[in-house]
Amino acid sequence: xxxxxxxxxxxxxxxxxxxxxxxxxxxxRSSRYPRDSAIFEQDAPTExxxxxxxxxxxxxxxxxxxxxxxxxxxxxxxxxxxxxxxGRATYPARAIAAVDCVVVAWPNSAFAELARRFxxxxxxxxxxxxxxxxxxHTRMLELVTAQVEQRxxxxxxxxxxxxxxxxxxxxxxxxxxxxxxxxxxxxxxLHTVSRVMSAWEEKKIVISGRQRVVIVDPHxxxxxxEQRPRP
Amino acid sequence: xxxxxxxxxxxxxxxxxxxxxxxxxxxxRSSRYPRDSAIFEQDAPTExxxxxxxxxxxxxxxxxxxxxxxxxxxxxxxxxxxxxxxGRATYPARAIAAVDCVVVAWPNSAFAELARRFxxxxxxxxxxxxxxxxxxHTRMLELVTAQVEQRxxxxxxxxxxxxxxxxxxxxxxxxxxxxxxxxxxxxxxLHTVSRVMSAWEEKKIVISGRQRVVIVDPHxxxxxxEQRPRP
DNA sequence: TGTAGGATTTGCGCTGGCGCAAACAAAGGT
DNA sequence: ACCTTTGTTTGCGCCAGCGCAAATCCTACA
Numbered sequence: 262x263x264x265x266x267x268x269x270x271x272x273x274x275x276x277x278x279x280x281x282x283x284x285x286x287x288x289x290r291s292s293r294y295p296r297d298s299a300i301f302e303q304d305a306p307t308e309x310x311x312x313x314x315x316x317x318x319x320x321x322x323x324x325x326x327x328x329x330x331x332x333x334x335x336x337x338x339x340x341x342x343x344x345x346x347x348g349r350a351t352y353p354a355r356a357i358a359a360v361d362c363v364v365v366a367w368p369n370s371a372f373a374e375l376a377r378r379f380x381x382x383x384x385x386x387x388x389x390x391x392x393x394x395x396x397x398h399t400r401m402l403e404l405v406t407a408q409v410e411q412r413x414x415x416x417x418x419x420x421x422x423x424x425x426x427x428x429x430x431x432x433x434x435x436x437x438x439x440x441x442x443x444x445x446x447x448x449x450x451l452h453t454v455s456r457v458m459s460a461w462e463e464k465k466i467v468i469s470g471r472q473r474v475v476i477v478d479p480h481x482x483x484x485x486x487e488q489r490p491r492p
Numbered sequence: 493x494x495x496x497x498x499x500x501x502x503x504x505x506x507x508x509x510x511x512x513x514x515x516x517x518x519x520x521r522s523s524r525y526p527r528d529s530a531i532f533e534q535d536a537p538t539e540x541x542x543x544x545x546x547x548x549x550x551x552x553x554x555x556x557x558x559x560x561x562x563x564x565x566x567x568x569x570x571x572x573x574x575x576x577x578x579g580r581a582t583y584p585a586r587a588i589a590a591v592d593c594v595v596v597a598w599p600n601s602a603f604a605e606l607a608r609r610f611x612x613x614x615x616x617x618x619x620x621x622x623x624x625x626x627x628x629h630t631r632m633l634e635l636v637t638a639q640v641e642q643r644x645x646x647x648x649x650x651x652x653x654x655x656x657x658x659x660x661x662x663x664x665x666x667x668x669x670x671x672x673x674x675x676x677x678x679x680x681x682l683h684t685v686s687r688v689m690s691a692w693e694e695k696k697i698v699i700s701g702r703q704r705v706v707i708v709d710p711h712x713x714x715x716x717x718e719q720r721p722r723p
Numbered sequence: 724t725g726t727a728g729g730a731t732t733t734g735c736g737c738t739g740g741c742g743c744a745a746a747c748a749a750a751g752g753t
Numbered sequence: 754a755c756c757t758t759t760g761t762t763t764g765c766g767c768c769a770g771c772g773c774a775a776a777t778c779c780t781a782c783a
Contacts, residue, residue: 322629326720328637332629347622348615353629384579387618391578394625398553398563398584401632405679406559409770440731448636453770455732471730471779489557640740670760684740686762702749702760 263291263365267314271338273385281379288371294358296437300342303355307344309366313337316362317424317436321445322354331445332397334359334436336423345369346376346386359436404448412447413457414486417467421476430468430475437472494522494596498545502569504616512610519602525589527668531573534586538575540597544568547593548655548667552676553585562676563628565590565667567654576600577607577617590667635679643678644688645717648698652707661699661706668703 265282268274274282291314294300300311303323318335332354335341344352367375376383403415417434425432440451440458447454458474461467466482468475476482496513499505505513522545525531531542534554549566563585566572575583598606607614634646648665656663671682671689678685689705692698697713699706707713 322633324633324637326637328633330633330636346618347625348619349622349626353626387577387621388579390618390621390625391580394578394621394628395580395584397625397628397632401628401635402553402555402559402561404632405561405635406555406557439729450771451731452733452772455730456770459732469731671762672760681741682761683742683763686760687740690762700761 262286263289268312268365271312273312273340273382273389274379275385276381277379285375285379285382286365289365289367291363291365294362294364296358296361298358300356300358300362300364301352303353304351306350307342307352307369309342309368310340310345310372311342311356311367312340312365314363314365316364317359318362318364319357319359319442320354321357329445330448331442333393334420334424340386340389343386343390345372346390359438409447409449409453410457411486411488412449413443413454414482416443416446417474417476418479418482418486420474421479425476428475431477432479433473433475438474439472443474493517494520499543499596502543504543504571504613504620505610506616507612508610516606516610516613517596520596520598522594522596525593525595527589527591527593529589531587531589531593531595532583534584535582537581538573538583538600540573540599541571541576541603542573542587542598543571543596545594545596547595548590549593549595550588550590550673551585552588560676561679562673564624565651565655571617571620574617574621576603577621590669640678640680640684641688642717642719643680644674644685645713647674647677648705648707649710649713649717651705652710656707659706662708663710664704664706669705670703674705 263286265279265286268286269277269279269282274285277285294316300318301307301309303321313335315337317337318341320332320335320341322330322332324330335356342352342356344350376386403412407415420434420438421432424435426435427433440454443454443458444451458467458469461482462469464481466476466478466485468477494517496510496517499517500508500510500513505516508516525547531549532538532540534552544566546568548568549572551563551566551572553561553563555561566587573583573587575581607617634643638646651665651669652663655666657666658664671685674685674689675682689698689700692713693700695712697707697709697716699708
């Protein structure tokens with residue numbers, strides 16, 4: 262049985278009494294996932310929905326042709342795998358632990374009861390899904406209208422915002438991320454990402470190494486991201 | 493006051509008693525929108541949510557740079573402008589009547605009450621939003637991985653499926669649609685769409701004219717849509 | 724300390740489809 | 754019947770970024 266303090270104060274459970282929190286956790290079980298392991302697979306039947314307690318999770322969609330696109334990164338404290346709330350029988354994507362993770366899982370059957378018993382939980386969940394829809398639209402717009410350099414800049418800024426850690430050199434992305442990963446976020450190739458980032462390293466905008474990105478000059482990066490395609 | 497039969501049998505109101513339907517409609521008002529008029533504007537404060545009774549509505553997102561992307565077409569019988577269900581204060585896109593339309597609008601304030609009083613209505617709405625999220629992801633994947641020709645083929649097949657009308661020549665898209673519109677659905681230019689479709693006309697796959705598209709050979713189009721990029 | 728495997732960098736050539744421009748065609752208004 | 758507006762077609766040149774290939778660099782593990 263989990264301690265109620267691990268979920269107290271998280272948006273989905275805001276306003277719940279200690280007893281309520283215990284009730285919520287009664288149906289949950291927590292597990293650890295080592296780095297690079299799958300939490301659920303695309304098209305697998307949905308049996309659980311999840312809360313990430315610690316770590317970072319990558320959500321990836323794969324086309325029939327085998328091409329991958331990273332649809333988002335999940336940060337600690339966020340819900341994911343909410344297929345049940347969307348009335349889906351299978352997960353639409355694969356979830357991979359980007360680092361060692363601690364996850365709480367509820368069986369799908371718990372969702373309806375929790376949403377009914379704690380309306381704020383249901384409302385929050387649906388708002389979350391609504392926000393994902395917005396974010397997805399926004400990213401889609403960006404992917405199809407902006408140039409590669411701007412897309413990569415946007416992706417890094419978003420990562421820095423969500424999962425940035427201040428260091429002496431600048432803002433470091435808090436989990437290992439490869440050129441390939443960035444390519445899959447921005448719909449390009451690892452070669453192009455590498456070229457773009459090498460150029461930025463030259464200009465002292467970022468420092469990057471193996472699976473590591475530090476943003477030295479966020480403002481400079483923002484200028485690149487906001488650049489008009491044809492002035 | 494609207495007659496209850498106009499909404500009876502529609503998925504969101506499935507299983508409601510005649511009295512319930514009357515109650516639902518008490519808070520609604522219906523209006524007509526002439527072709528090309530806006531039903532709501534992007535970033536405008538959300539005051540209503542809508543049901544399309546008759547016609548076709550185009551939902552368009554505009555970037556700060558002024559580029560447009562058509563995020564979907566709404567068909568008769570579908571809800572749209574559900575910003576309130578996603579907890580948003582402004583509409584994330586603009587809705588334009590693609591033909592003369594009849595629309596039912598409810599004030600946002602009605603949403604919470606309806607969702608509480610008729611759980612099936614709430615569940616259906618949230619499922620709908622979940623489906624939009626899926627569709628958007630799928631389209632995004634397609635836009636960034638497939639070639640222009642395949643994207644246009646997919647777009648036409650989707651349109652034919654949702655809003656196709658059988659004619660002597662083939663399946664005709666049920667509303668006026670320009671090359672520019674198709675370009676905004678597939679993230680390309682009207683010039684390229686024109687070239688692609690001229691080639692298809694040559695091969696007797698489609699017949700097209702001013703604001704008009706007829707799919708003569710859906711199977712041939714499907715072959716193009718499913719084509720592997722690099723065999 | 725050596726080494727295998729993964730990650731990254733970089734050069735080079737090619738091409739899909741965009742930008743530009745101009746002509747043409749179909750509606751609709753007067 | 755004419756003119757304006759709006760939509761469509763087509764030719765041409767160009768370039769961002771991909772595919773391919775090869776070298777190099779880390780890092781973990783033996």
